[in-house]
Amino acid sequence: MAINQELDKRVYVKEIKESFNLKQITGNEESLLRWAIAPDINRPGLELSGYDEPTELKRVVVIGNKEYGYIQTLSEEEQRDRFGFLTDSYTPCIIVTAGLKTPKLLEEIANAKNFPVFEYSDKTYILTAELTAFLSEKLAHTESIHGEMLNIYGIGILVVGESGIGKSELALDLIKRGHVLIADDVVEYAKIHNQIICRAPEELKQMLEVRGLGILDITLMFGAQCYLEYSNLDFIIKLVSKEDYKNNNNNRLEPTEKTTDFFGITKTVLEIPLTEGKTMAPIIEASVINYILKKRGIDTNERFKQNIRELILKKNRGN
Numbered sequence: 001m002a003i004n005q006e007l008d009k010r011v012y013v014k015e016i017k018e019s020f021n022l023k024q025i026t027g028n029e030e031s032l033l034r035w036a037i038a039p040d041i042n043r044p045g046l047e048l049s050g051y052d053e054p055t056e057l058k059r060v061v062v063i064g065n066k067e068y069g070y071i072q073t074l075s076e077e078e079q080r081d082r083f084g085f086l087t088d089s090y091t092p093c094i095i096v097t098a099g100l101k102t103p104k105l106l107e108e109i110a111n112a113k114n115f116p117v118f119e120y121s122d123k124t125y126i127l128t129a130e131l132t133a134f135l136s137e138k139l140a141h142t143e144s145i146h147g148e149m150l151n152i153y154g155i156g157i158l159v160v161g162e163s164g165i166g167k168s169e170l171a172l173d174l175i176k177r178g179h180v181l182i183a184d185d186v187v188e189y190a191k192i193h194n195q196i197i198c199r200a201p202e203e204l205k206q207m208l209e210v211r212g213l214g215i216l217d218i219t220l221m222f223g224a225q226c227y228l229e230y231s232n233l234d235f236i237i238k239l240v241s242k243e244d245y246k247n248n249n250n251n252r253l254e255p256t257e258k259t260t261d262f263f264g265i266t267k268t269v270l271e272i273p274l275t276e277g278k279t280m281a282p283i284i285e286a287s288v289i290n291y292i293l294k295k296r297g298i299d300t301n302e303r304f305k306q307n308i309r310e311l312i313l314k315k316n317r318g319n
Helices: 013-020 029-033 065-071 076-086 104-113 124-139 167-176 218-222 242-248 281-295 300-318
Strands: 023-026 060-063 094-096 117-119 142-152 155-161 180-192 195-199 207-210 214-217 230-232 235-240 256-262 265-273
Touching: 013 029, 013 124, 023 104, 060 065, 060 124, 076 104, 104 117, 124 180, 142 167, 142 281, 155 167, 155 281, 167 180, 167 207, 167 218, 167 281, 180 207, 180 230, 195 265, 214 218, 235 281, 242 265, 265 281
Parallel strands: 060 094, 094 117, 155 235, 235 265
Antiparallel strands: 023 117, 142 155, 142 180, 180 195, 195 230, 207 214, 256 265
16 A cells, blocks of 8 residues: 555554553553554564564554564563564554563553553454454545445445436435435445445435435434445446437347446446336346346346247257
């Protein structure tokens, strides 16, 4: 991750302390204003062995049983040297895990620098997994797109189309049918753990704007079960006018599918024509079910075409 792209993204040590209920051993409130800009952690084997070359990004340092055992083999002079390097001005903080006690020399050096050291009572692998996920989410580069983000039958669907085409009205209809809203109008997305995660901006959470009605709080109207904070993006539905669809698709048996790129991850875009006077919700539901079937290796269109081919071959043999 390039520093110049992510300097505006940071996680303060205070957030880490509060989110993981860490016991603070050294440092005062001011020390908690340090921040992390790297979305992973550092198990400092190389640093403890004396390797002190500067790295591009300093990460949260986690000391578990293996590191703790190695520290016990170091002389006092070596410990002072290693702890001095680990507590430099660029390292966000150090967390001693697995219920271990902070080494006395580390505590002494950290207090002298007003550097934050914490203790965590649970196992190291639990903290490393949860902290890495926490930092990845907080520090992920985020972009936005106009559309409706919904979760339908457990599948994350982004509905896009021209302004005024009826996306919000469709979202309202789907919510009434028991499906779940993620975001209306502005959808924020980020790449986290090789998946695209979508959510609403903070000020627009739970809100849906419908022409003629204004802003609706859908949790007050339909209950908390109709809203989720975030969802994976599985595929995209693009609503188009009937005329545009006819111009772009000459084969009514072939769905109009394209692809688009989200941070290097390819997603399918399915074009669906709007027909005046007809509700689109059942068609959207059917497209999601069809997507699920395809993921299971069942392609109805291909089955139909194969059946036609077999009938033609059979007819030709009869002649």
